[in-house]
Amino acid sequence: MIDFEKRLKSLKERRQGTRERAIYESMESFSANNAIQRGIDVRKSESFENLNEVAGVKYAIGAMSAVEPASTNVSIDEGNRVADSLIKSLLNSGESVTKRLQGSVALDIHIKGHSDVDMLIIVTNPVKIELPKVNPNEYSPATDTRGLINIAKDVREKSERILPINFPKAEVDSSGNKSISLEGGSLRRKVDIVPAIWFDTIRYQRSGLESDRGIKIYHKADHEFYLNYPFTHIKMINDRDSLYSGNLKSVIRLLKNMIADMPDYKKRTAKNLSSYDLAAIAFHMNTELDVPSYMKLALVEKARAHLAFLNSAKTYRDTLDVPDGSRKIFNEESKTEALEILTNEISDLAKAIYEELKPFSHSYDANVILNKSVF
Structure with missing residues (x-):
């Protein structure tokens, strides 16, 4: 038999954090300690919790519900903050890059209030073009003479050096082959930075729609690209x-x-x-x-x-x-x-x-x- 009261407790903690964490985030430590001892819960009561239904129905409806927009917006804001800081530093070091959000947060299908966020850092010059070109005259010659794989490698290596400088109190983990993760310090969410390049498919060349555009993620250990279509999926x-x-x-x-x-x-x-x-x-x-x-x-x-x-x-x-x-x-x-x-x-x-x-x-x-x- 499923213990739905236990399930509801874990669901709420995924969505809003523990009662203790919510209290410590909302007030100074002395008041927080008193509030915890008195059993106070500062977390918002969500609509599924207030249903006049059995616990199993509440759990099912809650499990299908989106995380509160305010919490999702924090994840997006933190992802953008890290990406914008990194892009500024990369531009100053000669790299031409842009950013995009991908993953569960981008689709609003994440189930944690304090959800990790994936930020693509994409090389903008040059781009990889699927052949045959639909319009050979549409693309200007690349101004960067390095090969794309080496540009992506340089972006990755520079990012590994820049991020600990830009976010000195955060824990930066560069061990991942496809992403660099940051958490702690001033960051309210864990952020994954994913270096990549554009892959302009024939379909994209015809439509101009970003949903038809691919990306190739740089794999650090293999020194290779792996093709993905996150915007098509979204x-x-x-x-x-x-x-x-x-x-x-x-x-x-x-x-x-x-x-x-x-x-x-x-x-x-x-x-x-x-x-x-x-x-x-x-x-x-x-x-x-x-x-x-x-x-x-x-x-x-x-x-x-x-x-x-x-x-x-x-x-x-x-x-x-x-x-x-x-x-x-x-x-x-x-x-x-x-x-x-x-x-x-x-x-x-x-x-x-x-x-x-x-x-x-x-x-x-x-x-x-x-x-x-x-x-």
Whole structure:
């Protein structure tokens, strides 16, 4: 049986931090100590907490809800602050770069109030162009005579030197092959800096839309580029989410919270499905996402049925691409094992909610959750 009161506590702490942390962040230490001893909680009460519903319903609705915008904006502001400082220093050292936000915060599918933020630092001159060029005269000759891979390497190495100077009290970790992370000091969020270059696809050359533009991330150890399409992914998720009134992102957050609340022995395997993979899995629910806002609980059963089908239908599962079409979702066997665990967990969730709603019933009836209105 799921302990939903424990789940609600962990959900709130993910979204708003612990009670003690919130108090220490809102007042000086003497007053904070007194407030903690008196059991005061300064954290905001969220709408799902105030529902006149059983705990399981509150948890499910909360797990699907976006983190408070004010907290998300702090993550974005801190990412921009670090990126802007770095870009200014890189420009002064002869590097031409710009920034972009990517990842879960960019899509508003993060589940932590104090969420890490990914900032791309992208070389702007020259760019990598997919051949054949659509319009050969559209691109001016590069003014930098270094090869692109060496420019990216120089940007990476300069960033590793600059960031500890610009943020002397922060802990700067340069051990990652694709990113440099900063946290602590004056930073209110952990920030990951990801050096990359533009990859102007043929499609982008025709459309001029950034959602058609690729990037190549610099890998430090391999001294190679790895192609990604983060802006295509963002557009595909945003467009489908808008089509279904926010329900796609709700399911993505639900799946991420389910993994976050697993015991460690399950979580180690389940985390082989990345946030990117979970978004892709939910993306393929298609019309199953079409439920009215007052029946949002139905998404629990819809997601359960979708995962159960994927878990059992290997032939179909193996055909599924991520939204930008760059690869298959289940491109590693470890992800199939993760899917099985996640399927069982969401099945347990649906059944536990059903048992709270129908405590004297002995067999699960999906229609109870599918038809439940929550206001």
